[in-house]
Amino acid sequence: MQPNNQDRGTRVVSLGGVMIGGGNPVVVQSMTNTDTRDVKKTLRQVRGLAEAGCEVIRLAVPDQESARALQKIIARSPIPVVADIHFDPKLALESLDSGVHGLRLNPGNIRSRKALREIVRVAESRGVPIRVGVNSGSIARDVREKHGSAVEALVASAMEHISLLEEMGFAAIKVSLKASDVMTTIAAYRRMRAMRDYPLHIGITEAGTLFSGLIKSAAGLGVLLAEGIGDTIRISLAADPQDEVRACYSLLRSLKLRNRGVEIVACPTCARAGLDVFKTAAALERRLASVSSPLRIAVMGCGVNGPGEARHSDLGAVGTPKGIQVYVKGARAGTVEARDLTAWMLKKAHELAGEKEK
């Protein structure tokens, strides 16, 4: 499958060389959850995320020590680093000094106009974009009440921050308007997209555990991406950040926007199932998580839909009354004993991907 990189009509911003917006592929990002001051631990997490396909990483910078630690982290990070700043202009300037590739900062939260001017000047001179990121949880109650709805409040709040940057002639802006409510998030991004052509960083905030977080994120981002809205995504999960990255690729693959890693097509089983679909699919998913080549694998319980799915996949297994029939690149390749199935599939998958097991 060739990913569909239709121009989404937004401006293009470079974040440490990663191009975001326009017709560029939707960029996958995540955020570390380590203590930023712990350089070793943070770098280990960044490297793991980069291996999983993360293309931009954001770090919380809650204090000066964190801002300084950025220098060492950036020097050894395989991917561009964004500093997440709240309120304190000194932390923004120190992060810029540390060589950060991007800032997430809401200009309206910087009380001193002079300090903001200085941040904008340095960011401009270093080619560092700024993401204006408003969030339903941090919009003051009075702002929400003034605007009548959470959607209006999010959009108005983002526009206030954006205006401050625009007044200073700064254009390397990205925008996010995340709510923990899916419909509010969708409506806010649609409104913003109609008002400005800055690249949009989309996400559902505080989406929750793996289970409900995947559902809320895939539904909300799915609707937006299917409309051509969204230039970079983060799926926020209360789970391992590597799961965020894998979830991003799974979502983008399903919408034909990116094509990385293994897709397991598997049936939910019923009274007809002739192989242990759940066990086999779960084992393959887990043990092929590090494969980055695009690969579609079908694990199907019976002959009703099994042969069709197997033939349309790179690799397939179908439970039949005559044993487990396997398929390679659409052609039947004999039968395999149940006890050998996972090992056989893993071996073939690594062969097809041209990648060794990690």
Added chain:
Amino acid sequence: MQPNNQDRGTRVVSLGGVMIGGGNPVVVQSMTNTDTRDVKKTLRQVRGLAEAGCEVIRLAVPDQESARALQKIIARSPIPVVADIHFDPKLALESLDSGVHGLRLNPGNIRSRKALREIVRVAESRGVPIRVGVNSGSIARDVREKHGSAVEALVASAMEHISLLEEMGFAAIKVSLKASDVMTTIAAYRRMRAMRDYPLHIGITEAGTLFSGLIKSAAGLGVLLAEGIGDTIRISLAADPQDEVRACYSLLRSLKLRNRGVEIVACPTCARAGLDVFKTAAALERRLASVSSPLRIAVMGCGVNGPGEARHSDLGAVGTPKGIQVYVKGARAGTVEARDLTAWMLKKAHELAGEKEK
């Protein structure tokens, strides 16, 4: 939140008293994966699914013994039962004799026109609707090639089956057009919705493991439901069918179409986190899975977005430098020690829901 039950413009069909289509709430269904002949085991699964909120249950009927077992199952099932039939008209007639509330059957697969007429006559007289369910995996290669694209093949195949029923004057039709490819599924349903006003059963087929299955299903069904397409849903997962039901409600809740059970809003944590968000959120989700009352619970690591989310939830906990602050119905309710947090939240949640722990 009041669910939004705007009329979706489809006809209304009754499935054993459960109304599907028009302005009725989107109906949640699942399928058993037990051996249908094992009445006891099947009934146990059906009851568990009904408790989780499943409103219609489908059973595979691959042989006569299964068709006969339906009688005992239906007599004791708390929810309407659909028989899933492939090719064999006798199994359809025996299932109707057993009192089944719905059939899933593709008329074109019944070779004898006379047998089909008999099925339609009995279904009509008993008020049993028939779902035409086409599936990318079982569309013959020649049909796919003839129609050029998988979307055209799915729609053309469904229309052939539908025409057979329409010619016989049968109107209690539901339609599904499931592909394992998300974009193909979306396109096929859009086309069908423009051609006929039969209620649509939507789903992504063979969506895979919990992880990728939730993502593909939420993205595909999310896009359709957000457009007002879809009258009943099944999320097919290679996992426990109760997860299918919980996933349906989580998706429908996020789109404001149904409102059942507990929603956990939780942050992904970062360097600022002041409480163990992952552990707390996961424990609450697991131990509140049986609560059916709508309840929004926020578990937030820090004061940036925490207080806002907590105030907009029924119950909230926020990690702060001064300890874990808890909220009930939007108001602060003191601080709780980390070791007591889960127990405190569970107790309050059960109080608010007016339901005891199961």
